[in-house]
Amino acid sequence: MQEYISSKQQEMLKLIEMLVNIDSGSTNKAGVDRVGSLLKNVYENIGFKIDVIQQEEYGNHLIIQHEEAVNPEILIIAHMDTVFPEGTAVERPFRIEGDMAYGPGVIDMKSSLVTLLYAIKALLKNNSPHFRNVQILLNSDEEIGSPSSKDLITRVSQGKNYALIMEPARKDGSLVSARRGKGNYTLNVIGKAAHSGIEPEKGRSAIEELAHKVIQLHELNDHENGISVNVGLIEGGSSVNTVSDHATAQMEIRIAETDQASSVEERMEEICSKTDVPGTEIILEGEINRPPMEKNRRNNKLLKKIISVGEELGIEITDTSTGGGSDASFTSAAGVATIDGMGPVGGNAHSEKEYLEVTSLSERTLLLAKVIENLSQ
Template sequence: MIETYLESKKQEMYELLERLVNTDSGTYNKKGVDAVGNILIEKFEEIGMDVKIHSEQKLGNHLEIKASSDSDPKILIIAHMDTVFPKGEAKKRPFQVIGHKALGPGVNDEKASHVQVLYALKALMEAGSDAYKNVHIIFNSDEEIGSPSSKPLIKQVAENKQYSIVVECARPNGGIVTERKGVGHFTLYVKGKSAHAGVEPELGRSAIEEISHKILKLQQLNNYDEGISVNVGLVKGGTSTNTIPSVARADIDVRYKHEDQATEIVRKITEISQEEHVSGTFTKLKGDMSRPPMQKTNETEQLINVIHEAAADLDMSIREVSSGGGSDASFTASEGIPTVDGMGPMGEFSHSEKEEYTDLKTFPQYTALLAKTIEKLSR
């Protein structure tokens, strides 16, 4: 029985989780991400899975895993190996268990999911189920920065798939993610003219003054009732207090609920960037909408029903939640593939410096849920 097997393997699962968490793998730490990848290659090859490495020069390599190189599985599972933490973070606060919580950098986002996917397949094999052969896994290395190098791979692998399961963490009280907002990132660069602020300020053209006008207008694009948020989260400019600033920069995060909102938001941001408030300044806008929204469809509803059935078999209850955060689920959902996210182990507080945790009490149960879902979808 899948549940019994996973209960018996809890200590093994915890030990592998500790090994992964104690390996730094920030997105730009190629050596660290590849070290996590090498652990996963070792573990998946041990159970007979075929692993293909997609090499990258600057970022970590991506892994593509299935039962055999010539198989044609219909279920895509996506997980990412990168975290948001700098080198040295794992040494600074290594893996630890307090009560039923596993703590450490990236434990919840999403190294527990690596262990979950591996042991879900091992549980299916132990149960004599061939459903593990119906799984195509992508471990990518750049999700935390929008998946620029892995997006083409995900879309390629997604062709002809019937289902997509993304194993970002499950939310407390059985929450799985069925809708996500689209995400955009933009940067404004303003060029002015420097001058001495005390001797000849009239000769200067303040880039900071110019960008301030634009920031106020950008913030007015927020429409929370419509699911639109525009946040100028970083601002830089100037060189000294006694110099009229010749340069300024603003980084903008955009979230939107429906695909048809994207064009209008981009149009308005572009218009704001082109307006001149301080004569003699020049503004350049860079960026785009990096992830489309993940929207629920009738086909997704059928997938969710199967997950409900799998949960009922385990005496679990799940509920649907929407998220303003982005994930790779958006890429497969935009291809028309029934997609569900938040199918990883349950936890909270991803990206936080101390609070991020995975709930070990429910870890085997959520691993069993993934295995049972794969089994039911493969029938």
């Protein structure tokens, strides 16, 4: 298998180039569907059947498994969308410089789509029966919180023993064993307008009330325990000489443990239940849209299995936690043993400097194939 994968590296790079040079931002349905169509054809050519989950607003999701698969126990998830606007691929297309490859989405996660495909091909080439034990979900909206696919992820997680998430490995090659959960909230304040020069006393400033709330909400930060509250966007008022009658704040919270969600939300609601500026009104809306992926006993047991496979291949496997979100949160919350970061090594995702370590392609493809074998035995 190692010899086969090594011999296919240039072929893998050509496919990565094709994928990177397709703009597939989360809101670019046509682009995401182009990526999906390309991958659908490749998987069909090697005997896999594809269930296309049609979407109106976002790209279609694909559920993929071999024609002979019966109740596969391993779920592998990768996403086809990127964060980049249309036209980015033309501005800075795929390129290789030395041992690094660059381009929009090259590491997050066009390269992962290819390593996954070739891990499956390697199993087929090696006459390993374990490709039948895999179900693949390629979704189209991970970069914006998986609004149309999170319920699908939860559904396909049922009956699975393991979930391998194809986000890239960290810059040092580490897998991801824990992720913080995330919630998005909107705080609307309604005040009363008045002329700030003629009759300011008749006004009730929504901006002033919002300022009090921003300070109070930020006091909920507890970085030591993995809780962060960030008001990232504010707007309000209509003119500089008018007491503002409206103001809005967009905020995000991050939590390290599932139990923290209710306590943080309760404290937010308590803060917003009373006003500091009499005569103003507060409306708080939002929810936790990604639960945390905790390094629990179930996930840690899977991690140890992967570390053991790495040792057999001469690959030192380390793990880390991150504040960023991924679909690993949904599979872990569904009770499936989950490990993330199973893609190749790279970094600077979501930026112009995003890169793939080309030398990690073969190594991580082989690791994935061998992990599939190990978990299937």
